[in-house]
Structure formats: structure tokens, C-alpha cells
Amino acid sequence: MTNDTARRISATSLWTIIILIFALVPIVTTSAYKINVASHILVWGLFAVSFNMLWGITGMLSFGQALYYGLGAYSVGLMVDYLGSGWFLPAIALGLVMVIIVSFLLGLLVIRVGGVYFTMLTLAFAQLAWQITFKWYDFTGGDDGIQGIIPPGILENRIVYYYFVLVIVFVSIWILKRMAYSPFGLILRCVQQNPARVRFLGRRVRRNQLRVYMVSSFFAALAGSLMAGVDSSIHTDMLFWTTSGEAILMSVLGGLNQFFGPFIGAAIFILIEDNIGARTEYWPLIIGSIMLVMVILFPKGIVGEVLRLKAWFGKNGGGRQP
């Protein structure tokens, strides 16, 4: 067996295990709460992985992905609220089309600047969208949000909706993974490391940045629109900068340079929030301390450190292999 095949098998088995765990949740438990937490992990996992396409892979730290997450959620929420629950699925599609257009137009503006200016511009646009949603009471319900977003037909069943989310999230993550390891992904990594060289190689930096910005925004919006059905209610918080901040925390926690890191980060973040939050109101102190330890001692994140450990053991144990 070559090393490459072995790696591929181990990656496939990791995927199988993770999908299996999530697929088994409604079978081993009838608890609506556990299904709800698992749905939150899936949706946030997709949001964090899509965000990491921008930051971890291309090196573009956007502080405004909440804009697209919120747009996805509000397109579903508003259409269901005004037109009825039959519009749930068309609303997801329409929201995604809208996000493609918005991210293309905004992308043209924000990618013109790099580094911290890019971060600030994305933050500014997201906060602008938040303000509009917050203030436009007659249309968006303002800070009261929108409630009663029930998916139509068979999707109304919580378990069916859970599997619907599960399939969409893993198919999306699979697409993103294919993208991250394609020649396009390679160029994105080059853009992060040496944009000047990318130009010398005859590739366009901005065009690729725009593409990945649109891809990341598309999947962030998809995550947001799925969330509308998970909680049956949406709120302006979804567009607020803290939502973008949480995606950043999840990525750092899980491991920036690992494709699957942000997903694991999202899972751990949500489990900490729920389990420690149930016992003390000082849970932000605990997540803050964990983040501090992670950044100072384990900068590669949980997945990164586990892989390093595995590599270390592999190296030590290598001599014993025939």
C-alpha cells in the first residue's frame, strides 16, 4: 500500500466516522434538544468551513461573513413570513442567487484592498446590513426578528429536516474540500503565500480572490438559510459582527490550516457553550481562557495538534514496520 493510498483511506474513514456519528444522532436519541444541538453544529460547521476557505486557505480575514449568513437566513425568513411556508425551498434558492450577485458586487469593492483594510471593509458592509435589518421594522421586524419559520411538507418533521441539513452540509463540505485541493485551491494557497509570484506565473490574483470570496459567501448564506428552519426563528444577531467573530474563534479553535479544523472547532465551541453555559453564566471566561491557551500553546488548533501528534507517533513507530 502506498503512503498516498493509506492517507486517502484514513481520510475517508475519518469522514465516514463523522458522518456516521451525525447520522446516528436521531436514531440513538429522541431528544429534540440533542438533535437541535447536532443541527447547530452542522450549520455552524459549514459556516466556519466556508469562512476558512477565505482566511485559512487564501489568507483573507473577513470580519463580515455574518452578512451572508444573515442574508441567507432573512431571505428564507421573510419569504416564509410574507408568502407562506411553501416558499421555504424556493427562498433558499433565491437567497443564494441574491448572495451570488451581492457578493460579486461587494467583492469587486472589498478585494481591491488587502490586509486589515479588507477586514475593516467587510466589517463595515456587514454592520451596514445589520443596521438596515435592525431599523427596518415594518419589513424585517427589527430586533424582534421573525418567528414561526416552519419548513413545508415532510420537512416539517424535525428528524427529516435534520437529515436534510445533514446531507446539504456534508455535500457542501465535500464540494469545498474538492475545491480546496484542486488546482484552484492551490492557487488560493499561493495567493496567501506569495501573490507577486502568482502574477509571474500568469495567474490573476484578484480574480481568484473574488472567486473564493463568492464561494465562501455562497456557503455562508446556505448555512444561514438552513439555520432559519432549525430554530424556526431568526434574529438580527445573525448579521451582527459577533457572528463573524464566532466563526473566527471556531476556526482558530479547530485549526486554521486544516480543512476540517473549523468544523471540529464549531462542534467544540457549541458543546462548551451549552454544557458550561448550563452551569455558570461565566462561560465566556472559560471559552476565553481556552482560546488563550490554544493561541499561545497550540497555535495549530485542535485538529492541527492531533495531526502533529499522529505524525510524531508515526515517525517513532516507523522503524517497527516491515
Add this chain to the structure above:
Amino acid sequence: MKKSTCICLVVALLACVAIPFAVHAQDKTIRIGAMYPMTGRAGLYGIDSVAAAEMAIDEINGKGGVNGYMIDATFTDSKARPAYAVRVATRYITEDKVHFLFGVVSSGVGLAVTEISRQHKTIFIGTDHASTQLTVDKMQPYYFRVSNNTFMSMAAGALYLKERKATKDWTTIAYIGPDYAYGHDQWNELKYNLDRLGVPYKVVGEYWPKLFEPDYTAYVTSLVRDKPDILVSGFWGGDTVAFLKQAIPYGLLQRSLYFHPDAGGNYELMSAMGDELPAGLVLGARHYNNWPDTALNRNFAAEFKKRTGRFPTYAASGAYVGVYAIAKAVEAVGNPDDTEALVKALENLKLQAPWDPDGFTSYMRPDTHQLKKMQAIGVTMPNKDFPPATMMLGDWKIYKPEDVMPPNDYIKEKRK
């Protein structure tokens, strides 16, 4: 082999975690799942609510509980975030198997939680959030509110302004309130009620500072220029204190009558401002420590002070009454498990609350699930009975519930 062992291990682990460890035997407990913000600017409302709810629970359990059932409440910091509160509420219902959801200060969180209450058919007792929507257009069968909504405060406010016109004529009015649903609702409902009562008025200014705005100077100077006869305010908590402190040096409170009917009369303001609080401000709140002067209200404030070392803000009374409402309903039904019977019992609820004057008992309005209570509005005046406050309200004007509840055509219109 290795792979399958690994998968088996994971599945076994998952099953261990998933098996409901919170299987409740048929113990005789009324389980309440409460959500309050415990940190941040609304933290005091949550902390006071928890203290008062625990006080009521201790009182009831101390007397042997309700029909042999003891009350047990779990409190979680809702962090004033709807998405998180939804998860907590779901956990309460499905893991902890609570009989009642309880609490919530923010209306945004209340609206998200009422949706969960509806889906899981679990009764939700609202104790502090004031959005009228929850009992009008977003009302659902399993939601009940024991504290008042903004409509009741503003209807009482409109009646007060109408009476004032008879004694001291006024024509111009201006509004300043936080720029979110709570601030907008108050202003719209006051105007609706003034129109309904046929009170003529002229709006000379509307100002919407953001919530937790630290600097009100620009608004104060504009209001001084507008010279309204009546300055209506819709702030709550620290914002009221900050605004008043900044308005005093400009003489705004001498030029215009400061009128703050929903949250202005909260004891929080009196204790925070002490001597600095001017006399003659017209304020209202959901509960007062010095009105009505009944044994129940005096005991409530004194007991709360004994437990916490301070007098209660109005949030406390809502939580206290909420627990008693649950006890009354369970007493009527005989057990906390028959939700539909409990809904019926709550619809017919009659409850002597600390805010009830002698000869009046609060009662539930069945078509909106909103508790009907007397509304009072008072004027600030020196009173050192509730330190650290040196000013309290007095010269009360009292309004009957039937005069301040949303009228039927209003409800019909909103529910369309």
C-alpha cells in the same frame, strides 16, 4: 478490524452520552426552567428576578409545596441571545422535562422562546418582557404573561395626559427612546391611545438614540430647542440615569414635563440617582416598593431586602408572581403534568399580587393570556423609607385594568 472497532467504540460512546440520563422518576416535583440575563446591562433585572423567584419557591415549599408537589427551578443565563435561548428552552423541555418555561427580560428572546413553547406544547410564563405582540398577534395557547405589556403602561400614560389637560393645558409633545422595538412600540402605543381618547397634541420632536448610548448632549440640546410641554421618555435602566444626569444641567426638566410611564418609575432609577433625582417627574413602572401600601407589598419588599440586602427593582415582582401563578394553577389541577388543564386553570387565574391595592385581585384575560392589573403613575417627591433612594413616587393616579387593556378592535386588527 481496526476501523470497525473504532466505529463501534464511537457508537457506544455516543449511545452512552445520548441515553437520557435525566430520566425523571415520578417524583412529586414541579419543574421550572427559567431563563434570565445574568450579566451585562440587563443583568440586574435577571439577578433580581432569580432572587424573587427563589423567594417565592422557598415560601411555597416551606409551607409543604402545592398538593404535595415541591417546586424546583433551574436558572440559566439567556445572555439575551435568542438563538442561544432557543437551545436552552429546548434542553429544558426535552432533557430536564420541565413543566414550565419561565422568565425572559428581552422581548426578542421572549418571541423566540414562545415559538418553542408552542411547538412543544409547554407552558411559558413571561415575567418581564413587555412587547404587546406576545399577547396580541403572536399570542399562542401555551404563553401567559404576568407582568404588564407596554400597551397597558402607555394607555395609562395617555389617560394621565388627558387628565392633565383638564388642569394644566399642554399642546406640544416630544419623544425620546431607544432605537429598537421596545422604544418604538411605546411611542406608537402612546399616540394610538391619545388618538383613541381624542386628546389633541402636536409632536415637535422624535429622537431615537441607540440603546446604551453614552452621550445624550445632542439630543438634550435639540429637545431644549423644541420646547415640548411634555417630554415622553422610553428608556430603561442605565439609559434613563445617563439621560437625566445629562439633561439636568441644561434645565430641560424645568422647561418640559418629564413623562416616563413604562420603566421610568423603576426603583433602580431612584436608588441609582439618590439626591440627584429631581422632584416633579411623572413616572410609571410595573411595580412600586411604596405602592400599594398593603401588607403583601410591604412584606414582599422587606423580605427581598432581607435576602439580598437591597430593595427590589420591578423585575423581581414579575418573577415572584410568576411562581405563585404556577402554584395556583397546579393547585387547581392537582398535578403539573396535565398541560391542557393547566392552560385552562391559568386562563381562569385570580391571584393576589404585591401590586394589587386593597379590594382588587389581578386576573388573567383569557383571550390574550395577559394578566389584568391596576396601573399606577406617580410623581417624584422626597421619601427616605427605601434607602439608598431619597426620592420616591407619590401623588398617585390609579387606572383600572379595563381602561388600559388593548381594546378588542385593536386585537382584531393586529391578529388579521
